[in-house]
Amino acid sequence: xxxxxxxxxxxxxxxxxxxxxxxxxxxxxxxxxxxxxxxxxxxxxxxxxxxxxxxxxxxxxxxxxxxxxxxxxxxxxxxxxxxxxxxxxxxxxxxxxxxxxxxxxxxxxxxxxxxxx
Amino acid sequence: xxxxxxxxxxxxxxxxxxxxxxxxxxxxxxxxxxxxxxxxxxxxxxxxxxxxxxxxxxxxxxxxxxxxxxxxxxxxxxxxxxxxxxxxxxxxxxxxxxxxxxxxxxxxxxxxxxxxxxxxxxxxxxxxxxxxxxxxxxxxxxxxxxxxxxxxxxxxxxxxxxxxxxxxxxxxxxxxxxxxxxxxxxxxxxxxxxxxxxxxxxxxxxxxxxxxxxxxxxxxxxxxxxxxxxxxxxxxxxxxxxxxxxxxxxxxxxxxxxxxxxxxxxxxxxxxxxxxxxxxxxxxxxxxxxxxxxxxxxxxxxxxxxxxxxxxxxxxxxxxxxxxxxxxxxxxxxxxxxxxxxxxxxxxxxxxxxxxxxxxxxxxxxxxxxxxxxxxxxxxxxxxxxxxxxxxxxxxxxxxxxxxxxxxxxxxxxxxxxxxxxxxxxxxxxxxxxxxxxxxxxxxxxxxxxxxxxxxxxxxxxxxxxxxxxxxxxxxxxxxxxxxxxxxxxxxxxxxxxxxxxxxxxxxxxxxxxxxxxxxxxxxxxxxxxxxxxxxxxxxxxxxxxxxxxxxxxxxxxxxxxxxxxxxxxxxxxxxxxxxxxxxxxxxxxxxxxxxxxxxxxxxxxxxxxxxxxxxxxxxxxxxxxxxxxxxxxxxxxxxxxxxxxxxxxxxxxxxxxxxxxxxxxxxxxxxxxxxxxxxxxxxxxxxxxxxxxxxxxxxxxxxxxxxxxxxxxx
Numbered sequence: 001x002x003x004x005x006x007x008x009x010x011x012x013x014x015x016x017x018x019x020x021x022x023x024x025x026x027x028x029x030x031x032x033x034x035x036x037x038x039x040x041x042x043x044x045x046x047x048x049x050x051x052x053x054x055x056x057x058x059x060x061x062x063x064x065x066x067x068x069x070x071x072x073x074x075x076x077x078x079x080x081x082x083x084x085x086x087x088x089x090x091x092x093x094x095x096x097x098x099x100x101x102x103x104x105x106x107x108x109x110x111x112x113x114x115x116x117x
Numbered sequence: 118x119x120x121x122x123x124x125x126x127x128x129x130x131x132x133x134x135x136x137x138x139x140x141x142x143x144x145x146x147x148x149x150x151x152x153x154x155x156x157x158x159x160x161x162x163x164x165x166x167x168x169x170x171x172x173x174x175x176x177x178x179x180x181x182x183x184x185x186x187x188x189x190x191x192x193x194x195x196x197x198x199x200x201x202x203x204x205x206x207x208x209x210x211x212x213x214x215x216x217x218x219x220x221x222x223x224x225x226x227x228x229x230x231x232x233x234x235x236x237x238x239x240x241x242x243x244x245x246x247x248x249x250x251x252x253x254x255x256x257x258x259x260x261x262x263x264x265x266x267x268x269x270x271x272x273x274x275x276x277x278x279x280x281x282x283x284x285x286x287x288x289x290x291x292x293x294x295x296x297x298x299x300x301x302x303x304x305x306x307x308x309x310x311x312x313x314x315x316x317x318x319x320x321x322x323x324x325x326x327x328x329x330x331x332x333x334x335x336x337x338x339x340x341x342x343x344x345x346x347x348x349x350x351x352x353x354x355x356x357x358x359x360x361x362x363x364x365x366x367x368x369x370x371x372x373x374x375x376x377x378x379x380x381x382x383x384x385x386x387x388x389x390x391x392x393x394x395x396x397x398x399x400x401x402x403x404x405x406x407x408x409x410x411x412x413x414x415x416x417x418x419x420x421x422x423x424x425x426x427x428x429x430x431x432x433x434x435x436x437x438x439x440x441x442x443x444x445x446x447x448x449x450x451x452x453x454x455x456x457x458x459x460x461x462x463x464x465x466x467x468x469x470x471x472x473x474x475x476x477x478x479x480x481x482x483x484x485x486x487x488x489x490x491x492x493x494x495x496x497x498x499x500x501x502x503x504x505x506x507x508x509x510x511x512x513x514x515x516x517x518x519x520x521x522x523x524x525x526x527x528x529x530x531x532x533x534x535x536x537x538x539x540x541x542x543x544x545x546x547x548x549x550x551x552x553x554x555x556x557x558x559x560x561x562x563x564x565x566x567x568x569x570x571x572x573x574x575x576x577x578x579x580x581x582x583x584x585x586x587x588x589x590x591x592x593x594x595x596x597x598x599x600x601x602x603x604x605x606x607x608x609x610x611x612x613x614x615x616x617x618x619x620x621x622x623x624x625x626x627x628x629x630x631x632x633x634x635x636x637x638x639x640x641x642x643x644x645x646x647x648x649x650x651x652x653x654x655x656x657x658x659x660x661x662x663x664x665x666x667x668x669x670x671x672x673x674x675x676x677x678x679x680x681x682x683x684x685x686x687x688x689x690x691x692x693x694x695x696x697x698x699x700x701x702x703x704x705x706x707x708x709x710x711x712x713x714x715x716x717x718x719x720x721x722x723x724x725x726x727x728x729x730x731x732x733x734x735x736x737x738x739x740x741x742x743x744x745x746x747x748x749x750x751x752x753x754x755x756x757x758x759x760x761x762x763x764x765x766x767x768x769x770x771x772x773x774x775x776x777x778x779x780x781x782x783x784x785x786x787x788x789x790x791x792x793x794x795x796x797x798x799x800x801x802x803x804x805x806x807x808x809x810x811x812x813x814x815x816x817x818x819x820x821x822x823x824x825x826x827x828x829x830x831x832x
Contacts, residue, residue, distance in 0.1 A: 038750035049739045053731035095819035
């Protein structure tokens, strides 16, 4: 059952509005979004590699994937805190949020490097 | 094996019943070769003049020529010592001793100078060794040069001071402050005393000499004795030169006695003690070190022609006589150094067979062959069959005058083995059912036989034979030892047999199962009739219920049996009932040592199969692929229009900003190193340092940025 032209148009219209809305976001948030996308893609490629060659050595795979996922999560937290429209974090200076992001990343990567083997 | 030790103890106890049964040999070629080996001069010279004297004296007595370069070296050392002003009387004494043997060129002036020094030393002497060295030196000078005046004026006084150091038990002290006395010192004292007597300018008080004779007789009362007839002196204390023991003490006493006897007459020392001391020195055999050899040879040379009594040694070149080869008994009588004895005859007085203490007196004279200097007994006495005997000899001197001069030792007992061929007669093997003979076979021992018998557990195996000596008499063994059954495998059985074979005859029957389990039985005897009956009904349990073929071996042996044999007789097929539950298992057979230590079966190790790794190209391809999102990220950043506009421009904030980025880069580099080669601890340490730095720098940078953006907001 193929999509009706109406649905197709609707989807296209939705996509367009999404795109225009997105272009309104500030640049720094876009940078963070790009970073998240980069991290997720890197994780996906590692999963594909696992699927092809097998799970040995499994700890390396885990560390790689968790590094990407972890850093993506931290970036999302950073985005939440930096976003000016977020009323919860109004009083939090973005520099402080960035400092937290850097620190947490460093700790995450220390653990990742230890687990990498 | 502890049993066999017990057997040996019993054997020794039996041997000790024969008191003073021993064989001594005079000095022989083996002593000469030992002397050459032990007294080897290092680099052509000896380490001290004392050692040089010991070596040279030993060589002189044994008749060995000394090498000329050693003589030169030693002479140089002697002349140096004699001419040196710093030599004390001890050094002079040793140098003069060596000079006496080597006859080095010394000047009359030197000797005169030494004489006066030694005479002063005698006057100033306080200890025994001072007297010994100085008097000894003067005596040596007297022998080496007739022109120098060495006579002592106050001989009586000197003798009295030496005697003052003596004790009532015959021993001597070294000095008046030291209460310890020793027999070695007594020997030195008598040597010194005889030196004083020879050097006396005027006659010595006779009473003094009489008391000295009594002292030496008292010393000889403290002599100790071994069972084989040798006498010795024991010194519990270590003497001045540090050489402790029987040999040095006895040697010193012999020297003292013989030199004292050469200067005085009428010494009454029992001749059996002199002979005993000679036997002691000969009984050592060939000593293992040079000092002991010197003591032995020096003492024996003193005993060889001393004025008390010269010991004569009776020896047998061979103590085993074979009846088959018709050996004759040969006896030699020599002095201790092996020289010819005075004319004498040897009589065989008694022949004791082993175990008996009485024997008839024979008084059979041996025939003397003057060319070989051997006494022979052409025919053995009546009734001497194979076995162990003790022959008692007596030496009779032809010249009655010699009886006072020589010590012959009374009745001398010597162990002799007489061997011969033992005949085995009337040997037969039978399998009995009850008392009825099932099958019987005659054997021709000790020739080869091959039996093939069979029996079941209700039957008996009977073996019997007769043993006869060459003279036709029954061969009576002394005792049969059942402890041999404890010798489990044949090797230790052989050892047990060897230890006992000097006294006991054994006849053993061995049955060996095809699996290797062995059983040994002693063949009992009554007179010359040997027989054994194996009742299999009673032996079933001993045989561990093992049925099958058993190899039979018969062993008959003794030390005096020349044709001892170990003969396999064949085999017997035994049919034993089945083993009930809970029977003892046969002992495990000894593993062939070559198998035990040989190569073992190879072990195939199963290694963990290594994981399948992907080919390198795939991995590198994905490495590239992983980097692609990063590149895409960078491209996206550029497309978004990232810029460095907010980077602080003024100096200090700029520095901090650079340091901040540098710090993060440093942390990432540290992580890379951590992955490559560092361990966690160093990483954490470095991380701590960089982290603190980064915190400080980051705080400064970010607060600067925050303040600038706040300024912008307010503006």
